[in-house]
Amino acid sequence: MNKCSIAEAMIYQLELTIEDGGLGFHGYGSPLVQIALHLAKRTHAPNIILVAGATYAVNPTPVFLTPTSNDAAMAIGAECTLDITELFDLAASGRMSRMFLSGLQIDGFGHLNVSRLGVDCLSLQLAGGGGGCNLSCDAQHLTLWTAAHRTEIDTQGKRRYR
Amino acid sequence: MYTATDKRCTLSELISHLKTGDCLAIGGGLSCREPMAALRELIRAGISDLTVIGSAHGIDVDMLCGVDVMAVSGESYVGFEHDFGMVVNFRRACEAGQVQARDNCCYTLVQQLRAAIMGLPFMPIRSVQGTSFMALHPEYKPMTCPFTGDKLVLVPALSPDVALLHAHYADNHGNLYIEGAPVADMLFAKAAKKTLVTVEKIISHAELQQKGITIPYFYVTSLCELPFGAHPTSCYPLYAYDRKHTEHYHQCAKQGAASFQADYLQHFVYDCTSHDDYLARVGGESRLSELQNWQHDWLRCYE
Numbered sequence: 001m002n003k004c005s006i007a008e009a010m011i012y013q014l015e016l017t018i019e020d021g022g023l024g025f026h027g028y029g030s031p032l033v034q035i036a037l038h039l040a041k042r043t044h045a046p047n048i049i050l051v052a053g054a055t056y057a058v059n060p061t062p063v064f065l066t067p068t069s070n071d072a073a074m075a076i077g078a079e080c081t082l083d084i085t086e087l088f089d090l091a092a093s094g095r096m097s098r099m100f101l102s103g104l105q106i107d108g109f110g111h112l113n114v115s116r117l118g119v120d121c122l123s124l125q126l127a128g129g130g131g132g133c134n135l136s137c138d139a140q141h142l143t144l145w146t147a148a149h150r151t152e153i154d155t156q157g158k159r160r161y162r
Numbered sequence: 163m164y165t166a167t168d169k170r171c172t173l174s175e176l177i178s179h180l181k182t183g184d185c186l187a188i189g190g191g192l193s194c195r196e197p198m199a200a201l202r203e204l205i206r207a208g209i210s211d212l213t214v215i216g217s218a219h220g221i222d223v224d225m226l227c228g229v230d231v232m233a234v235s236g237e238s239y240v241g242f243e244h245d246f247g248m249v250v251n252f253r254r255a256c257e258a259g260q261v262q263a264r265d266n267c268c269y270t271l272v273q274q275l276r277a278a279i280m281g282l283p284f285m286p287i288r289s290v291q292g293t294s295f296m297a298l299h300p301e302y303k304p305m306t307c308p309f310t311g312d313k314l315v316l317v318p319a320l321s322p323d324v325a326l327l328h329a330h331y332a333d334n335h336g337n338l339y340i341e342g343a344p345v346a347d348m349l350f351a352k353a354a355k356k357t358l359v360t361v362e363k364i365i366s367h368a369e370l371q372q373k374g375i376t377i378p379y380f381y382v383t384s385l386c387e388l389p390f391g392a393h394p395t396s397c398y399p400l401y402a403y404d405r406k407h408t409e410h411y412h413q414c415a416k417q418g419a420a421s422f423q424a425d426y427l428q429h430f431v432y433d434c435t436s437h438d439d440y441l442a443r444v445g446g447e448s449r450l451s452e453l454q455n456w457q458h459d460w461l462r463c464y465e
Contacts, residue, residue, distance in 0.1 A: 092287070
C-alpha cells in the first residue's frame with residue numbers, strides 16, 4: 001500500500017486544482033502551494049505561466065526549496081522576471097488565473113483573518129496578509145488552503161498555527 | 163532632485179538625514195537585501211516615532227520593534243515565513259500598544275506610491291472592497307466610476323519622507339545598480355522625498371553603465387559604501403542569507419524583551435564601534451567567506 005504524508009497529499013490535492021495555461025502565482029510562506037504549482041507545471045500543466053512569489057521569477061526551475069521565498073535559489077532557470085508592479089497589474093487587469101491564500105482563521109464563507117485576534121483589545125498580532133487583500137479580489141480563481149488543522153498538539157495541549 | 167556630483171558620505175552622515183517622526187520606506191524584502199547596517203545605525207542614533215512602510219519584511223522591521231523606534235507599522239507582512247514563523251518583537255510591540263499596526267496590502271501600497279510618483283492625489287483600485295481594510299484605513303474612499311459605473315476604492319498618494327535602500331553597486335554620482343528582485347525599491351526611490359542608500363561597492367560610472375542603471379542618480383540624496391551592509395539578509399550574488407545568525411536573533415527575541423536587549427541588541431548593535439566591528443562579531447572573515455561562496459554548497463546555507 002502506498003503511503004504519503006499529509007503535506008504530500010495536500011500538495012497533490014492543490015495540484016489537481018491547477019489547469020493548464022494562464023498565469024498561476026504563489027505568494028511567500030506557502031511551500032505547499034509552491035510545490036503544487038511546480039508539480040503541475042512539470043506534469044499536466046506545462047503551459048501555465050508560473051510566477052514565484054517574492055522573486056517574481058517566471059517559470060523558474062529551482063532544484064530545492066528554501067525556507068524563505070525571496071531567495072535567488074527560487075529564481076534559478078527563470079525565463080524572465082517581473083516586478084511587484086507588473087505582477088499586481090496583471091492581476092488587477094484580470095490576467096492572473098490562479099492564486100492560493102490561507103489565514104489563521106477561515107470561516108465557512110471563505111473569509112480569512114490574517115491581521116489580528118481581538119476586536120476591541122488586541123490579543124494576537126498576526127504577520128499580515130501581504131497582497132492577499134488585493135489578489136482575493138483580482139485573481140480569477142482562488143483556492144483557500146490551510147495546514148493548521150493538522151498541526152500537532154503542543155505540550156500545553158494547544159494547536160500550533162503556522 | 164539631487165544633483166550633487168559626489169553623494170558619498172559616512173554611515174552616520176547618511177542616517178542624519180532621517181528625523182524622529184518620519185515616514186520611512188525600507189527597501190528589500192523578507193530575507194533579501196534589507197539595509198540592515200543602516201537600521202542598526204538608526205537605532206544607535208536614537209531616532210524614534212517612525213512610521214515604517216513596505217511590502218513583505220522580516221528581521222528589519224522586527225528589530226526596529228525590539229527597540230522604541232517605531233510608532234506605526236504600515237507593512238503588508240512582517241514575519242519569518244516557514245523559516246522561523248512569526249516574528250516576536252513585532253508581535254510584542256503591537257500587542258503592548260507600543261506600535262500601531264496599520265497593515266497595508268502590496269498593490270494598495272504600489273498604487274499609493276505610483277500616485278506620489280505621478281504627482282496625483284490618489285489612485286483607484288478595485289480590490290480591498292468587502293474587507294476590514296476599509297475600516298482600518300478610513301483615508302480610503304469609495305467611488306463609482308463615471309465611465310463604467312464600477313465600484314472602486316481611491317487610495318491616497320504616499321510619499322515617504324525617506325526611502326532607505328541597500329544596492330549592489332553605485333557610482334559617486336548616485337546612480338544605482340540592483341541585481342535580482344528589486345521588490346519595491348524603485349517605487350520607493352521615485353516616491354520618497356529623500357533616498358538614502360548603502361551600497362556594497364562604489365565603482366566608476368563606466369563600469370556601472372556596463373551593468374545597467376536601475377535607479378538614476380537624481381533620486382538619490384546620499385550614499386555610503388558598506389560591504390555586507392545587508393547582513394544577515396542576502397545580497398545575491400555577492401552573499402547568501404545568514405540563516406544561522408537569523409536563528410540566533412530569533413532565539414534571543416523569543417526569550418523576552420529584556421533578554422533581546424541584553425543578548426542581541428547590546429552585542430550586535432549598541433556595542434559595535436563600527437560596521438567592521440559588527441562583521442567581526444558575526445563571525446568575521448570565515449563566516450563571511452562561507453556566505454560569499456554559497457555556490458559551492460548552497461544547501462549548507464539553510465542548515
